[in-house]
Amino acid sequence: MSSLAERHQYIIKKLQKEQYINVVDLCSELKVSSVTIRKDLKLLEDKNLLFKIHGGATLTNPYTVDRSVNEKEQLQSNEKLSIGQAAAALVNENDSIIIASGTSVLAFAKSIPLNLPLTVITSALNVALELSHHPYTEVMQLGGMLRKSSSSVMGPYSESILKDFFCSKLFLGVDGIDLEFGLTTTNMMEAHLNRQMISVSQKTIVLTDSTKFGKRGFGKICNIDEIDHIITDSGISEHVVKQLQSLGVTVTIV
Structure with missing residues (x-):
């Protein structure tokens, strides 16, 4: 199978x-060089049939754009609710946890039992407000520069506060997950804060709907093998699940 048309049909x-x-x-399956495959992918990308990414190609646009939290809350809302409920089941009595920003983690905050004794550190204003109604939850709101699109704070002041704590779990939302590039968000300062959150947490649990896979944001948070657990919905492909598991990541599908 070496003709151009046959290769392109096989790739698609x-x-x-x-x-x-x-x-x-x-290269192995078609018995041609990597140079030939990369040229094939470029030609198919020029025809708007795929998107080239590092080491391969995908059908979905890998580049994310910043959207307001109000807009994102309307997207995949049922999936986020199920993801949030599954995440809430991982919280134990008297846990000390970090909740980052995003609509998936907000759904998680809304699913935490009202009377559960808990200590929460968060960068998200909407998460802090949601948990303010929980009588046995102590909430520490991080300070810093307000990122209006995500209703959260970020910056060196937020990062410096975190250095004084260590928590059992971090519940992290992301804008993109790429198997090779890692976890990303659309804002570099928020990516820095998320990295600090990971460094002061025993376990990192990522809450994300399946549309985020294969996407890349501007700011890299970490590599895939630096996280412990991903909770997502059934839209994730079997191939991606196997790749994540091979990197030592637990995958929960709701």
């Missing part, structure tokens, strides 16, 4: 089935 069919394709795998 494989991509439609798996959502992501790898240059190395295609």
Whole structure:
């Protein structure tokens, strides 16, 4: 199978089935060089049939844009509710946890039992407000520069406060998860804060709907193997689940 048309047909069919394709795998399967495969991917991208990414290609646009929290809250709302409920089941009595910003973690905050004794550190104003109604939850709101699009704070002041604490779990929302590039958000300062959160947490649990996979934001948070657990919905492909598990990440699908 070496003709241009046959290769392109094979690539598109494989991509439609798996959502992501790898240059190395295609070289082996089609018995051509990586140079040839990269040229094929470039031609298909020029025809708007796929998006080239590092090491392969995907069907979905990998680049995320910043949206307001009000807009994002309307997207995949049922999936986020289920993800939040699954995450709430992981919280134990008298836990000390960090809740980052985002609509998935807000859904998680809304799912935490009202009478559960808990200490929460958060950068998100909407999360703090939600938990202010919980009589046995102590809430520490981080300070810093307000990021209006996410209703959260960020910056060096937020990061410096975190250095005085260590928590059992971090519940983290992201704008993109790429198997090679890692976890990202659309804001570099928030990415820095998220990295600090990871460094002071025993376990990092990522809450994300399946549309975030294969996406990349501007600011890199961390590599995939630096997280412990991902909770997502059934829209995630089997291929991505296997790749995550091979990197030592627990995957919960709701």
